[in-house]
Amino acid sequence: MGFKRKILRLLAVLFAFAMVAAACGGSDSDDDSSSDSGSDTAAASSSDSSDSDEAEEEEDDAGALSQEAVEEAVSGDAEEEEVDEDAPTFDRSTLDGIWEEAAYRRQLMIDEITENMESGDWGVGDDNILRGPAGFEADLNNCPGDWSNTHGLTDTTIRVGQTTVQSGNLAAYGNISVGWENYWDWLNAEYGGIGGRNLVMIIKDDGYVAAQTIEFVDELIESANIFALHGLGSPNGLAVYDKINAECVPHLFYASGHPAWGDPVHHPWTTSNQLSYLTEAVLWGTWIKTNLPDELPVKVAGLVMDNDFGLAYEKGFEFYAENNPDVVSEYLPVRHDPAAPTLTNEVTTIAAFDPDVFISMTAGNPCLLAVQEVEASGLLERLSAAFTPSVCKAIAAYMAPAGDAAHGWWVVGGGVKDSTDPKYSSEPFIAFLNQNLKDGGLDPSISLLATGYFFAYPWTETLRVANELPGGLTRTNVMLAARSIDIYHPLMMDGVAYELNGAADAFAIEGSDFSQFDANEQTWNQVGNIVDGNGNSPNCEWDKENGGC
Numbered sequence: 001m002g003f004k005r006k007i008l009r010l011l012a013v014l015f016a017f018a019m020v021a022a023a024c025g026g027s028d029s030d031d032d033s034s035s036d037s038g039s040d041t042a043a044a045s046s047s048d049s050s051d052s053d054e055a056e057e058e059e060d061d062a063g064a065l066s067q068e069a070v071e072e073a074v075s076g077d078a079e080e081e082e083v084d085e086d087a088p089t090f091d092r093s094t095l096d097g098i099w100e101e102a103a104y105r106r107q108l109m110i111d112e113i114t115e116n117m118e119s120g121d122w123g124v125g126d127d128n129i130l131r132g133p134a135g136f137e138a139d140l141n142n143c144p145g146d147w148s149n150t151h152g153l154t155d156t157t158i159r160v161g162q163t164t165v166q167s168g169n170l171a172a173y174g175n176i177s178v179g180w181e182n183y184w185d186w187l188n189a190e191y192g193g194i195g196g197r198n199l200v201m202i203i204k205d206d207g208y209v210a211a212q213t214i215e216f217v218d219e220l221i222e223s224a225n226i227f228a229l230h231g232l233g234s235p236n237g238l239a240v241y242d243k244i245n246a247e248c249v250p251h252l253f254y255a256s257g258h259p260a261w262g263d264p265v266h267h268p269w270t271t272s273n274q275l276s277y278l279t280e281a282v283l284w285g286t287w288i289k290t291n292l293p294d295e296l297p298v299k300v301a302g303l304v305m306d307n308d309f310g311l312a313y314e315k316g317f318e319f320y321a322e323n324n325p326d327v328v329s330e331y332l333p334v335r336h337d338p339a340a341p342t343l344t345n346e347v348t349t350i351a352a353f354d355p356d357v358f359i360s361m362t363a364g365n366p367c368l369l370a371v372q373e374v375e376a377s378g379l380l381e382r383l384s385a386a387f388t389p390s391v392c393k394a395i396a397a398y399m400a401p402a403g404d405a406a407h408g409w410w411v412v413g414g415g416v417k418d419s420t421d422p423k424y425s426s427e428p429f430i431a432f433l434n435q436n437l438k439d440g441g442l443d444p445s446i447s448l449l450a451t452g453y454f455f456a457y458p459w460t461e462t463l464r465v466a467n468e469l470p471g472g473l474t475r476t477n478v479m480l481a482a483r484s485i486d487i488y489h490p491l492m493m494d495g496v497a498y499e500l501n502g503a504a505d506a507f508a509i510e511g512s513d514f515s516q517f518d519a520n521e522q523t524w525n526q527v528g529n530i531v532d533g534n535g536n537s538p539n540c541e542w543d544k545e546n547g548g549c
Helices: 011-024 051-061 067-074 095-118 171-191 210-223 234-246 277-291 308-323 344-353 365-376 395-406 428-439 447-467 475-483
Strands: 129-131 137-139 157-164 198-205 228-231 298-305 328-336 357-361 385-387 410-412 514-518 523-526
Touching: 067 277, 095 428, 095 447, 095 475, 129 475, 157 171, 157 210, 171 198, 171 428, 171 447, 198 210, 210 228, 210 234, 228 234, 234 308, 277 308, 277 385, 277 410, 298 308, 298 344, 298 365, 308 328, 308 357, 328 344, 344 365, 357 365, 365 395, 385 410, 395 447, 428 447, 447 475
Parallel strands: 157 198, 157 228, 298 328, 298 357, 357 385
Antiparallel strands: 129 137, 410 514, 514 523
């Protein structure tokens, strides 16, 4: 890629787990998925001589940083990356410095893509196939007969459709769209949008109901004159991404860490955004192995949202547990209805199992309920660790309302900063977005509004790059820009890359923090170094029937 990664691809991993162990200690975290376990994610044979075994192992590792890659990094065997010593440095402690770095990185992407387009290597060929970095292809011959490369663009607007949840148990995530619009309102007022076109969002509340998502996506594509699409929710996205790709509509930076978005071959128009839930599961297991050595093997219970989202977590950790019996002696997943008003029965079942480690594999309001119920049941005081998922890291929405019950919980946080965390409040980009929210009549104490900026930022950088490519802003140029993205994201912790590379690297974020919540200070305290495996997660062709890649 045009902007070199800074040093070892997995250097952070080398130090992270040792630091975590030293700092943490060992005693003090379509909606009808199958209930079968074990057979669908069986481990590959340890034999190196069998090609079929190697193929099975590669398939099992898809969609996540593999345990083998982590162990290789920890052993110091990771390959070094060249450092671009000629690259300029920027002052990230100022907003001007952040904007200067963003412009520099955009220009690198523009230059690289333009050079490859002008040489004929990238872009739409005479055979009507879009080609891009690292073997990326999208066959436009398969697009609808009335497909247009500029559909959804007018002389004055860029129209982006979004399906999301703004009602029901996960309604808090609706603030993401509100914050996103606030950022684009600022861009429209400050810069006249992109290339003289205002950025416009058409938002549909699907209530986290996949059937409603299907209806809205049909409406957005067929009658709302949209240029590109965004969505939120694993079951919702899985219900529509086949259609969206068949319609050849850019479907960028999806709001979910489901590994299915890492499939540039079969779903070239859909790109990932968050840390893969399968990688998160591997990191949970690695934390347990590193921090509870005197208790191994341990019993682990998971509270699982009963849909495709929860299934990804459940199967991911099940695979880890089956392949690490020296770390996990027993694993009990207990599922709950996504719309359940309470989790008392499920947590009672888990408490009777008497686990050493509890992992919440849910989302939205159930994350708060899980923290409250685990404390109320008396289970919290018996646990060696309790984890909340990365999707529920938001302090104001999920941790603060739980009061002291949230104290000491852990998270594999995906490297994302919480705008309400005191340690980040004075950072220039967060101060900037908080002022924008105030100016828009919004409450900066709602951190999910800032999460809207987290999603809008790579979208904006992608559209800006695409607008400067030969032929200007088109759907195909947007895909070249998205599949080449390499940015500094100001809402990501230092050390976590945000990068895609065509068909070779389909996961934008492959790094994370390990953090523990301090209820007194209302902050997540990072423990140890950042873990980043940028470029090391194999692609994932999701098998819904078997719940794996």
